[in-house]
Amino acid sequence: MTFDSVRGRASEGWVTRTPSIVDRIRSSGDGRVPFSVEFSPPRDEAAEARLWRAVREFERMGPAFVSMTYGAGGSTRDRTVRVTGQLAEETTLLPVAHLTAVSHSVDELRSMVGAYADRGISNILVLRGDPPGDPLGEWQKHPEGVEYAEDLVRLVRDLGDFHVGVASFPEGHYRAPDLAHDTRYLVSKLRAGAEYSITQMFFDVDDYLRLRDRVSAYDPEQGAKPIIPEIMPITSLRSVRRMLELSGSSLPAQLEKRLAAAAGDGPEENRAAVREIGIDLATEMSERLIAEGAPGLHFITLNFARATSEVLARLGDKVGSGVADPAPVTPTPVS
Numbered sequence: 576m577t578f579d580s581v582r583g584r585a586s587e588g589w590v591t592r593t594p595s596i597v598d599r600i601r602s603s604g605d606g607r608v609p610f611s612v613e614f615s616p617p618r619d620e621a622a623e624a625r626l627w628r629a630v631r632e633f634e635r636m637g638p639a640f641v642s643m644t645y646g647a648g649g650s651t652r653d654r655t656v657r658v659t660g661q662l663a664e665e666t667t668l669l670p671v672a673h674l675t676a677v678s679h680s681v682d683e684l685r686s687m688v689g690a691y692a693d694r695g696i697s698n699i700l701v702l703r704g705d706p707p708g709d710p711l712g713e714w715q716k717h718p719e720g721v722e723y724a725e726d727l728v729r730l731v732r733d734l735g736d737f738h739v740g741v742a743s744f745p746e747g748h749y750r751a752p753d754l755a756h757d758t759r760y761l762v763s764k765l766r767a768g769a770e771y772s773i774t775q776m777f778f779d780v781d782d783y784l785r786l787r788d789r790v791s792a793y794d795p796e797q798g799a800k801p802i803i804p805e806i807m808p809i810t811s812l813r814s815v816r817r818m819l820e821l822s823g824s825s826l827p828a829q830l831e832k833r834l835a836a837a838a839g840d841g842p843e844e845n846r847a848a849v850r851e852i853g854i855d856l857a858t859e860m861s862e863r864l865i866a867e868g869a870p871g872l873h874f875i876t877l878n879f880a881r882a883t884s885e886v887l888a889r890l891g892d893k894v895g896s897g898v899a900d901p902a903p904v905t906p907t908p909v910s
C-alpha cells in the first residue's frame with residue numbers, strides 16, 4: 576500500500592486489504608457476539624511494556640479488533656502512531672486508530688492519516704476531541720482545522736479507502752442541548768460515511784437501547800449501522816469518577832452510592848470490594864446487551880487484561896472471537 580503523506584493523498588491504485596470493522600464483527604461467524612478492546616497510548620517505557628503484556632494476553636483471546644485512543648501532546652502522539660503501527664505489523668490483531676481534530680490543521684490531519692495508512696491501518700475512529708487543558712472548556716477549532724467530527728469523517732473518506740467509525744453517546748453528548756440535537760448530528764456523521772459507532776461508557780443498558788431506538792427512528796438506514804457498546808469494568812472508584820468527570824458525565828446515583836460504600840472512607844479505597852461490584856456489573860450489562868442484540872462488546876482496558884478477561888471468562892460461550900481458533904478465555908493471572 577502506498578500513501579503520499581506529503582500531499583495527503585492515496586496514490587493511484589492504492590487499495591487496502593485489511594478487513595473493515597463492520598466486516599469483522601459481522602463475519603465473526605459462530606453466531607456469538609464478538610468482543611473488542613480499547614487501549615490507551617503509553618506515556619513512558621514502563622507503561623509501554625505493560626501495554627505489550629496486555630496486548631499479548633488479548634492476542635490469545637482473539638478480539639475482533641483493538642482500538643488505540645489518541646491523546647494531546649506531541650511526544651505521546653509520536654508514540655501513539657508508532658505503537659498502533661506495531662499492533663498492525665507485529666501482532667495478529669486488527670487495530671483501529673482513534674484520530675481527533677484537536678490542535679491540528681487539515682494538512683496535519685491528512686499526514687496523520689497518511690502515517691497510519693503507511694503502516695497498513697485503514698480503520699480509523701474519527702472524533703472531534705476535547706479542548707486541551709480543560710476538556711469541558713470552550714471548544715476552539717484550529718484556525719486551519721475542522722469544526723466537527725462530521726467534517727473529519729469526510730476528510731478521511733476523501734483521502735482513500737478508509738473505514739471510518741465515530742463516537743455515540745447513550746446519554747447524549749454533554750455539549751448537546753438535548754437528545755434530539757444529539758441524534759441529529761450522530762446521524763449526520765453516519766450519513767457522511769461513518770460505517771459504525773462506538774458508544775461512550777455507560778452504566779444503564781436502557782440508555783444504550785434508547786440511543787439505538789432514537790437513531791433508527793430518525794433514519795432507519797443509518798440506524799441499521801452497528802452501534803457498539805463500550806463497557807468499563809470498574810476496578811477503581813477514583814479512576815472511573817475522574818474519567819467520567821473529564822467526559823462531562825457521572826455515575827448513576829445508586830451505583831455511585833454502592834461503590835462509595837464498598838470503597839470505604841479510609842485514605843485508600845477498598846479496591847477489592849469496588850472491583851467485585853465492577854466485574855459483576857460489567858458481566859450483567861454484557862449479558863443483557865447480548866440478549867438485546869448488541870453487535871459487539873468493546874471493553875475499556877486501561878492497558879490491563881485482567882478485569883476484561885475475567886468478564887469474558889464469566890460470559891463463557893456467549894461471546895465469540897473475531898478470529899479463527901482463539902485460545903479459550905481464562906482470567907489473566909495477576910502480574
Ligand SMILES: Cc1cc2nc3c(=O)[nH]c(=O)nc-3n(C[C@H](O)[C@H](O)[C@H](O)COP(=O)(O)OP(=O)(O)OC[C@H]3O[C@@H](n4cnc5c(N)ncnc54)[C@H](O)[C@@H]3O)c2cc1C
Pocket residue numbers: 643644645646647673674675701702703704705722723724725741742743744748749750751756757760761764773774775776805822
Ligand atoms: C468511543 C469513544 C472514543 C473516544 N476516543 C477519544 C480519543 O481517542 N481521544 C480524545 O481526545 N477523545 C476521545 N473521545 C471523546 C470525544 O472526543 C469527545 O466526547 C468529544 O467531546 C466529542 O467528540 P465527537 O467526535 O462526538 O464530536 P462531534 O460529533 O463533532 O460532536 C461534538 C458536539 O457538537 C455537536 N454537533 C456535531 N455536529 C454539529 C453541527 N453540524 N452543528 C451543531 N452541533 C453539532 C454534537 O451534538 C456534540 O455536542 C472518545 C469518545 C468516545 C465515545
